[in-house]
Amino acid sequence: MLTLENVSYRYAGALRPSLREVTMTLRDGEIVGVVGPSEAGKSTLCLVAAGLAPRTVGGSLTGRTLLDGAESMSLAMYEMAARIGIGFENPGTQLSGVTVTVYEEVAFGPMNLGVARGEVVARTEAALRTLHIEDLSARDPARLSGGQQQLVAIAGLLAMAPAHLVLDEPTAQLDPAGTQLVSAAITTLARSGRSILIAEHKTDLLASVCDRVVALESGRVVLEGAAGAVLGDPRLRELGVSEPSAIRIRRLAAESGLRSGILEEALAAPATSL
Amino acid sequence: MIELALEAVTHVYPVGKVHALDGIDLRIAGGERVALIGQNGSGKSTLVRHLNGLLRPTSGRVLVAGADVRHATVAQLAHTVGLVFQDPDRQIFAGTVRAEVEYGPRNLGLRGPALRAAVDDALAAVGLEHEEKTNPYDLGASRRKLLALASVLAMGTPALVLDEPTTGQDERGVERVRSVIDAVHAAGRTLVAISHDMRFVAEAFDRIVVMRAGRIIADGTPAIVFGSDSWETLRSTYLEPPLAALLGARLGLGSTPTDASLVTALGATASS
Numbered sequence: 001m002l003t004l005e006n007v008s009y010r011y012a013g014a015l016r017p018s019l020r021e022v023t024m025t026l027r028d029g030e031i032v033g034v035v036g037p038s039e040a041g042k043s044t045l046c047l048v049a050a051g052l053a054p055r056t057v058g059g060s061l062t063g064r065t066l067l068d069g070a071e072s073m074s075l076a077m078y079e080m081a082a083r084i085g086i087g088f089e090n091p092g093t094q095l096s097g098v099t100v101t102v103y104e105e106v107a108f109g110p111m112n113l114g115v116a117r118g119e120v121v122a123r124t125e126a127a128l129r130t131l132h133i134e135d136l137s138a139r140d141p142a143r144l145s146g147g148q149q150q151l152v153a154i155a156g157l158l159a160m161a162p163a164h165l166v167l168d169e170p171t172a173q174l175d176p177a178g179t180q181l182v183s184a185a186i187t188t189l190a191r192s193g194r195s196i197l198i199a200e201h202k203t204d205l206l207a208s209v210c211d212r213v214v215a216l217e218s219g220r221v222v223l224e225g226a227a228g229a230v231l232g233d234p235r236l237r238e239l240g241v242s243e244p245s246a247i248r249i250r251r252l253a254a255e256s257g258l259r260s261g262i263l264e265e266a267l268a269a270p271a272t273s274l
Numbered sequence: 275m276i277e278l279a280l281e282a283v284t285h286v287y288p289v290g291k292v293h294a295l296d297g298i299d300l301r302i303a304g305g306e307r308v309a310l311i312g313q314n315g316s317g318k319s320t321l322v323r324h325l326n327g328l329l330r331p332t333s334g335r336v337l338v339a340g341a342d343v344r345h346a347t348v349a350q351l352a353h354t355v356g357l358v359f360q361d362p363d364r365q366i367f368a369g370t371v372r373a374e375v376e377y378g379p380r381n382l383g384l385r386g387p388a389l390r391a392a393v394d395d396a397l398a399a400v401g402l403e404h405e406e407k408t409n410p411y412d413l414g415a416s417r418r419k420l421l422a423l424a425s426v427l428a429m430g431t432p433a434l435v436l437d438e439p440t441t442g443q444d445e446r447g448v449e450r451v452r453s454v455i456d457a458v459h460a461a462g463r464t465l466v467a468i469s470h471d472m473r474f475v476a477e478a479f480d481r482i483v484v485m486r487a488g489r490i491i492a493d494g495t496p497a498i499v500f501g502s503d504s505w506e507t508l509r510s511t512y513l514e515p516p517l518a519a520l521l522g523a524r525l526g527l528g529s530t531p532t533d534a535s536l537v538t539a540l541g542a543t544a545s546s
Binding site: 038043246 | 314
């Protein structure tokens, strides 16, 4: 379990705090979405939750962050890395830059955690399979498209098998099929008891995977609750967050004075052309 | 208004002999507003890099305003086709927002009031008019992306190519990009954009070109490309039409690629 208690955080040299009095809990087996307009503090929340801010990033933090009951700050960096993984929005930031094949890149994390060789191989191959990128194994990570790099970066995180995973816009550069793979992968992880915090602009994705959603504005939690309730809250739009497609269509129909009986029937069927 | 055309273009990357483009024939009329969709690695970015000479075809011809780009330098093409990269950090280098936006038009020879006006207009178009003196790296990632858009917009090129313009943008950012696209279109500039956001392409573009493995597999209006007759083609490359298109077909309302067209069609059935 990951807990933030009344956390405020300010980057070094910043005039204002980027997070203000944030209290939230990420339970084991749970997927929690983070939404908010640009610069509301979503990425900062990811850095703080993963223990990188202030430890690596600098800045100052008040309040407490607890990882499985222990103060995050009391854990050594290698202990943190074994328990919680973070995926950055830009895979260029994520990739190690020291490996020459995708296979080595995905194996890099568990190798550094001191995982036994056979286990590293098993985890690496499983992660490549999960994201359907086995055929990229021998390629140079630096010479892949942005979307492919994003899948490689996420495979690297899966191979580290952390109990908690923080993902900052993991599908920003992915096509719809890649987005589906990531969504399936995190759903599977959550079922195995891992917890996932995911910041995303794609609210359709959040609607399909999240148990709960928190909305941030100017560093504060302004909405929090069950995914369906938060993503359907009209205030979300006022915050500048795009509504999930179904919610938007319902709203537009209602605004045109349409009774939506047949629309609801159509929406009840699965949202796929298959 | 300038036309862009690819004729039987192939592009083979030297490393691994990857056929990124495999016989592309595409004609984009002057002033058209075209979206390119397809999976990661289907050749979309490779295709658009041919339009401003960053990449040269292995075979076939690329024509910009009727002239074969083989005879043009990248510098000459920069006057005609502006390209905004997916990752803004690949193009941002200046110390202030204003200097960043000034760089392009200055290189094209603009000076004095004309330069000032071009920069002012571009900054206002993306909502960065109050950040002139800000260091680009003090802006968040989404506003850096809008800055990269402004810096190409300011060059006033008759054709504009945007690679994933809405990635990482919140609702307001997407609206900004949309209004820039509308303004560019209204000014008669030719516009090509790559996107994975099906709802956005259905709403903001007149024509959608679908790519798979270096080839074009569908090409038409949003109503055609997202209409149920095209679903099998879309599925062959793991694309799904927007939810509005699915609902419209499910309700027997014909092709309704956008939320607005779905609601209009629903209204028409309700009142009849």
